[in-house]
Amino acid sequence: MSWLVQPRLVNDPFSDPGVYLDFRYGRRAILFDLGDVSALSSRELLRVSHVFVSHTHVDHIAGFDRLFRLCLHRPSPLVMIGPPGFADQVEHRIRSFTWNLLDENSVDFCLRALDYDGLRLVKGIEFHAREAFARRDVEPPEFPGGVAWAEADFTIECVALDHGIPSLAFALKEVMQVNVWRGVLAEMGLPPGSWLNEAKGAVRRGMPDEHRIVVSDNQTIRLGDLKHRALRVAPGQVVAYVTDAAPHVRNRDRILKLIDRADQLFIEAVFLERDRHLAEASCHLTAWEAGALAREAGVRHLTPFHHSARYLAEPDALPQEAFESFTSGRTRSLTA
Numbered sequence: 001m002s003w004l005v006q007p008r009l010v011n012d013p014f015s016d017p018g019v020y021l022d023f024r025y026g027r028r029a030i031l032f033d034l035g036d037v038s039a040l041s042s043r044e045l046l047r048v049s050h051v052f053v054s055h056t057h058v059d060h061i062a063g064f065d066r067l068f069r070l071c072l073h074r075p076s077p078l079v080m081i082g083p084p085g086f087a088d089q090v091e092h093r094i095r096s097f098t099w100n101l102l103d104e105n106s107v108d109f110c111l112r113a114l115d116y117d118g119l120r121l122v123k124g125i126e127f128h129a130r131e132a133f134a135r136r137d138v139e140p141p142e143f144p145g146g147v148a149w150a151e152a153d154f155t156i157e158c159v160a161l162d163h164g165i166p167s168l169a170f171a172l173k174e175v176m177q178v179n180v181w182r183g184v185l186a187e188m189g190l191p192p193g194s195w196l197n198e199a200k201g202a203v204r205r206g207m208p209d210e211h212r213i214v215v216s217d218n219q220t221i222r223l224g225d226l227k228h229r230a231l232r233v234a235p236g237q238v239v240a241y242v243t244d245a246a247p248h249v250r251n252r253d254r255i256l257k258l259i260d261r262a263d264q265l266f267i268e269a270v271f272l273e274r275d276r277h278l279a280e281a282s283c284h285l286t287a288w289e290a291g292a293l294a295r296e297a298g299v300r301h302l303t304p305f306h307h308s309a310r311y312l313a314e315p316d317a318l319p320q321e322a323f324e325s326f327t328s329g330r331t332r333s334l335t336a
């Protein structure tokens with residue numbers, strides 16, 4: 001089974017947070033957070049179509065200038081989604097540069113900034129290069145509740161966590177994977193063709209077995225026959241990203257729901273459990289909690305990050321604590 005995306009941390013866990021999700025096909029990428037991105041090449045950044053920003057503390061957004069500058073000469077749009085107030089903040093940043101050299105002959109790069117309130121997209125602003133990035137208020141797209149973005153192959157689910165301010169956490173959820181056994185197809189006397197996409201879509205939408213798929217002008221097939229013989233159906237990949245969240249039960253419940261049975265979880269582990277008072281004071285998770293959340297949610301692979309610089313002298317302490325908690329059967333209840 002091939003994954004839709006290959007995710008990786010942008011930086012080492014003591015540096016700015018962020019995950020780069022590289023699509024296996026299509027020369028495309030998504031970013032969760034946009035802190036220091038100097039570790040990414042220009043070519044990698046130019047593949048980015050969507051950026052999901054948890055909140056605008058500087059370690060999560062300082063890479064905006066580099067990405068924006070690189071994109072000025074590309075025709076494909078860039079979509080950025082953040083918490084309430086985000087689109088206005090993006091406008092302020094854009095207004096702080098001078099754009100008199102742009103005109104109707106420029107490449108028409110478009111940046112779209114959207115606010116997500118914890119349940120849905122509530123505000124949109126577009127900036128077009130040919131309009132010298134003048135503000136254009138637009139209706140944000142409508143997705144089901146709890147979804148910040150949706151396409152044919154995946155959705156990005158999103159919850160707002162409490163970090164003193166709202167901090168968004170994200171999960172890329174690939175829709176069900178439907179693969180074709182080519183050999184069986186030939187045995188069944190069915191030619192490959194675009195009708196297969198229609199069949200895959202019908203399986204993903206949960207159409208009944210009796211539903212008939214049109215293969216050609218003079219051939220149809222029962223979806224059930226096709227599904228049970230020539231198609232292989234498997235759950236899609238889930239990649240979750242959780243950062244900057246106060247260690248309390250309200251956040252815990254939201255996180256558990258979001259990361260449920262994720263294949264890969266990137267989660268902040270800022271302080272050791274022995275320094276819990278610091279975690280509570282700065283609204284961050286401890287390494288122990290990060291591991292416990294991952295274990296309780298049935299996560300397969302855990303990657304802790306966003307380590308406090310106070311542990312630079314003992315760099316293994318935070319991942320060790322997170323993995324110990326992840327693999328142990330013990331629980332430690334969070335403060336209410």
Ligand SMILES: [Zn+2]
Nearest residue numbers: 055057163244
């Ligand atoms: Zn923060």
Ligand SMILES: [Zn+2]
Nearest residue numbers: 057059060244
């Ligand atoms: Zn942070």
